[in-house]
Amino acid sequence: MGNINAPEIKYFESFADEIASKFQRVKHLVDHRVSSGNYHEVILRTVLRNFLSKRYSVKTGFLYKDNNHVSNQMDILIIDENTPAAYIFQEDDFVIVMPNAVVAAIEVKTTLNAADFDTAIENIASAKRLYDLPAQLRTIIFSYQGTDASDSNLDTWFKRGGATAIKDQPVLGPHAISLFEQKTLLMRFNPTTNTINDGHNYHKIFQYDGEPYKNENGWHLSLLLALILGACESREVAITGRFSGDSPATRLIQAQSSFVDQQGYGLGIGRL
Secondary structure: OOOOOOOOHHHHHHHHHHHHHHHHHHHHHOOOHHHHHHHHHHHHHHHHHHHOOOOEEEEEEEEEEEOOEEOOOEEEEEEEOOOOOOEEEEEOOEEEEOHHHEEEEEEEEEEEOHHHHHHHHHHHHHHHOOOOOHHHOEEEEEEEEEOOOOHHHHHHHOOOHHHHOOOOOHHHOOOEEEEOOOOEEEEEEEOOOOEEOOOOOEEEEEEOOOOOOOOOHHHHHHHHHHHHHHHHHHHHHHHHOOOOOOOHHHHHOOHHHEEEEEEEEEOOOEEO
8 A cells, every 4th residue: 555645653643642641631630530531532533523524523422223223322433424314313422323324433441451441342343233244334442541451461351251242253343452552553454465454353563663663653543544534435435436546544544664463362362
């Protein structure tokens, strides 16, 4: 994939610094988990809106297929406003929306621990189950801070109930898992095709600039944004049958300098 006209990493780093500074500011002033957690979602929604056209709104709420098929509440929903009859209910940023209008969903955690990992996996699966083709919904777990993402901890998390429940349906899992403060990003990766965002297992993705393990959060953020914009592009292709050669996701992604850890993790399996 080319990277023509990609902004310099410093540009994305300014947004990453903004996310981190606002998080720290609220953390120092407020110790109420629910209230601060809600604002942490707002921080990320604001950054996402900067990169999306007015066609796509960034909200929170539930996906609704019918009375018997409703998702758990999702922290962030990216909605295609060109979809006819998209909403069942909406007030300010809270919505109940039809699945066919939702492009991507993000679970935001202030502090990601084992129990929160379970919850995030379950919430994402509840949304993806509403789709005939669950891979159509691009999904991310984003945490500001949390338990050390060591091999042993990740092994434990991927063996817990939330992951084990979808072991036989790995497509219901997230596309990416971000531990922002730790500068750790896990994405689906297929070693056979050497392709990111492919396969069912997760690998740590590192920035590589002469030597690995030099991740910067601007680079980290650019990959997440490219993942989301890629979902918007895929939706456009499905609707119009046309694909622009000047791909926004292609221009944003900074994967040419990536290094993939060969150690992988499987849902319900743990360390491979």
